[in-house]
Amino acid sequence: MSSARRNPLNAAAMHGALILYTLIALFPVFVILINSFKERRAIFREPLALPDGESFSLIGYQTVLKQGDFLLYFQNSMIVTVGSLFFILLFGAMAAYALSEYRFRGSLLMGLYLALGIMIPIRIGTVAILEMMVATGLVNTLWALILVYTAQGLPLAVFILSEFMRQVSDDLKNAGRIDGLSEYTIFFRLVLPLVRPAMATVAVFNMIPIWNDLWFPLILAPSEETKTLTLGSQVFIGQFVTDWNAVLSALSMAILPVLVLYVIFSRQLIRGITSGAVK
Amino acid sequence: MTRIRWHIVVFLAPAVIVYTAVMVFPLFNTLRLALYARAEEGRVFVGLDNFRTLFFDPVWADQFWNALGNNFWFFLVHMLVQNPIGIALAALLSHPRLRFAALYRSAIFIPTILSFVIVGFAWKLILSPIWGIAPSMLDAVGLKALFAPWLGREEYALTTLALISVWQFVGIPMMLIYAALLSIPDEILEAGEVDGITGLAAFWKIKLPLILPSIGIISILTFVGNFNAFDLIYAAQGALAGPDFSTDILGTFMYRTFFGFQLQLGDPHMGSAIAGAMFAIILVGVCLYLFGIQSRMRRYQL
Numbered sequence: 001m002s003s004a005r006r007n008p009l010n011a012a013a014m015h016g017a018l019i020l021y022t023l024i025a026l027f028p029v030f031v032i033l034i035n036s037f038k039e040r041r042a043i044f045r046e047p048l049a050l051p052d053g054e055s056f057s058l059i060g061y062q063t064v065l066k067q068g069d070f071l072l073y074f075q076n077s078m079i080v081t082v083g084s085l086f087f088i089l090l091f092g093a094m095a096a097y098a099l100s101e102y103r104f105r106g107s108l109l110m111g112l113y114l115a116l117g118i119m120i121p122i123r124i125g126t127v128a129i130l131e132m133m134v135a136t137g138l139v140n141t142l143w144a145l146i147l148v149y150t151a152q153g154l155p156l157a158v159f160i161l162s163e164f165m166r167q168v169s170d171d172l173k174n175a176g177r178i179d180g181l182s183e184y185t186i187f188f189r190l191v192l193p194l195v196r197p198a199m200a201t202v203a204v205f206n207m208i209p210i211w212n213d214l215w216f217p218l219i220l221a222p223s224e225e226t227k228t229l230t231l232g233s234q235v236f237i238g239q240f241v242t243d244w245n246a247v248l249s250a251l252s253m254a255i256l257p258v259l260v261l262y263v264i265f266s267r268q269l270i271r272g273i274t275s276g277a278v279k
Numbered sequence: 280m281t282r283i284r285w286h287i288v289v290f291l292a293p294a295v296i297v298y299t300a301v302m303v304f305p306l307f308n309t310l311r312l313a314l315y316a317r318a319e320e321g322r323v324f325v326g327l328d329n330f331r332t333l334f335f336d337p338v339w340a341d342q343f344w345n346a347l348g349n350n351f352w353f354f355l356v357h358m359l360v361q362n363p364i365g366i367a368l369a370a371l372l373s374h375p376r377l378r379f380a381a382l383y384r385s386a387i388f389i390p391t392i393l394s395f396v397i398v399g400f401a402w403k404l405i406l407s408p409i410w411g412i413a414p415s416m417l418d419a420v421g422l423k424a425l426f427a428p429w430l431g432r433e434e435y436a437l438t439t440l441a442l443i444s445v446w447q448f449v450g451i452p453m454m455l456i457y458a459a460l461l462s463i464p465d466e467i468l469e470a471g472e473v474d475g476i477t478g479l480a481a482f483w484k485i486k487l488p489l490i491l492p493s494i495g496i497i498s499i500l501t502f503v504g505n506f507n508a509f510d511l512i513y514a515a516q517g518a519l520a521g522p523d524f525s526t527d528i529l530g531t532f533m534y535r536t537f538f539g540f541q542l543q544l545g546d547p548h549m550g551s552a553i554a555g556a557m558f559a560i561i562l563v564g565v566c567l568y569l570f571g572i573q574s575r576m577r578r579y580q581l
Contacts, residue, residue, distance in 0.1 A: 011377075015377075028401045031412065043410075090293075091294040095290060102284065104284065110295075123509070124554045126309070126550075128305035131547070148301055182286075214396060214510040215509055218513075251401060258394070270385070
């Protein structure tokens with residue numbers, strides 16, 4: 001407990017190790033970001049120097065904005081992520097409520113059935129998913145992605161949310177029933193607001209993998225109008241491999257929104273993980 | 280006679296329908312498709328022929344065993360590098376008197392939130408001999424001779440990619456172990472201290488046995504994640520998983536087979552067969568964990 005206080009050398013060694021690893025973790029991101037603001041010669045001459053008056057240049061960003069439709073990609077990613085989260089939370093909370101609140105025949109089996117998907121990755125079924133999306137005409141629409149991500153996120157959402165809903169007091173719900181509220185009103189008005197923290201945890205857990213996924217956008221929605229930011233930057237960078245300014249700027253533009261989201265939600269995310277939600 | 284309580288049906292239906300239609304049904308349908316082959320018109324049932332081709336036909340088997348072996352190596356690097364580093368970082372971070380712990384924690388987690396595309400390309404640029412960041416940094420510490428174009432050499436490429444993936448995901452074991460370490464009650468540690476067990480000894484003798492269940496969970500998460508991996512290899516090396524398929528894993532192999540590449544036509548049935556093999560491997564891993572490890576692990580009541 002007090003060894004760090006007793007031994008300042010020990011504390012210094014701990015900070016040394018942590019600072020070293022923090023540098024390893026941040027260095028690549030830092031290098032990409034600073035070089036995206038430099039002109040081509042400066043990128044190669046002094047890759048580790050900060051951009052200064054002489055080497056500063058936005059040429060890469062200009063190419064990216066002219067050539068790629070990043071605003072559209074960004075919008076697609078937003079629609080897919082927000083849409084999927086909405087359905088995961090709504091459907092997940094409803095199912096979690098049914099499983100935690102009511103005793104009915106097969107409720108245990110139903111819980112197990114829904115929990116199976118936590119461990120089995122949805123990608124295994126890709127061949128048949130594509131076939132189904134083609135048959136229903138959903139291929140190359142954002143709906144295909146939203147449906148897949150909703151199905152993928154539901155098992156863990158139901159699992160986490162039902163754990164939390166078991167803790168909502170029965171007295172409250174029964175008071176609602178005595179007042180003549182319907183089961184739906186009790187769920188939406190009384191229970192949902194109380195499990196908001198758990199919903200935020202589920203949302204943050206799902207947000208990053210959905211935003212960053214490359215597999216399903218590549219397979220289900222590769223058309224120009226439906227490209228997500230991840231797929232769009234992958235294709236763009238593949239085409240501009242030799243234009244270092246453009247590649248570095250495209251990477252930076254893909255990093256920044258995620259970094260901003262992370263800064264906003266990191267406390268929620270870390271609290272979610274450390275509260276033992278994934279036991 | 281039992282009355283149907285309709286509100287239960289209404290609450291369950293959306294989740295069950297979407298989950299069944301988009302996840303469970305396609306999963307079994309994919310396994311079914313693996314038993315067919317393309318014919319002149321439509322498809323014909325061929326039983327386990329596709330699997331026979333996959334495991335024994337020289338053209339396919341070479342690629343399959345190569346991808347499977349690479350996948351195991353990929354997993355092994357994660358187990359040997361990612362998880363120990365994650366545990367070590369968590370042990371440091373959970374030290375009660377450590378200042379700036381939240382800052383370190385947030386910074387080290389940043390790579391985990393980036394997409395594979397960013398990570399793959401960023402490392403490709405940094406390791407590139409053209410840009411020269413890696414060689415000039417090695418030069419600065421007098422190790423320039425060690426530099427090689429790691430991603431372009433058959434013998435190093437897979438390990439390099441595995442280490443890049445470790446760099447990206449070390450935040451996950453770090454966070455989960457950190458949470459587990461925080462949940463150890465102070466009384467236990469203080470009791471150890473009274474008996475003279477402090478510092479490193481306290482970690483090995485008291486904390487490590489208590490966090491074994493979390494290490495088990497991390498191992499199975501790593502296993503499922505690795506045998507389902509695709510994005511990083513595709514972003515860094517393309518669908519051909521070069522050089523000369525040395526970084527090919529089951530995910531990229533399935534993608535190539537299913538969609539086709541260059542001159543080879545896509546074959547959904549062989550793609551399904553590979554998906555079936557992946558499913559079997561993941562299922563075996565999860566079952567081993569659930570019945571072999573988790574049920575035997577001693578859980579201490581805290």
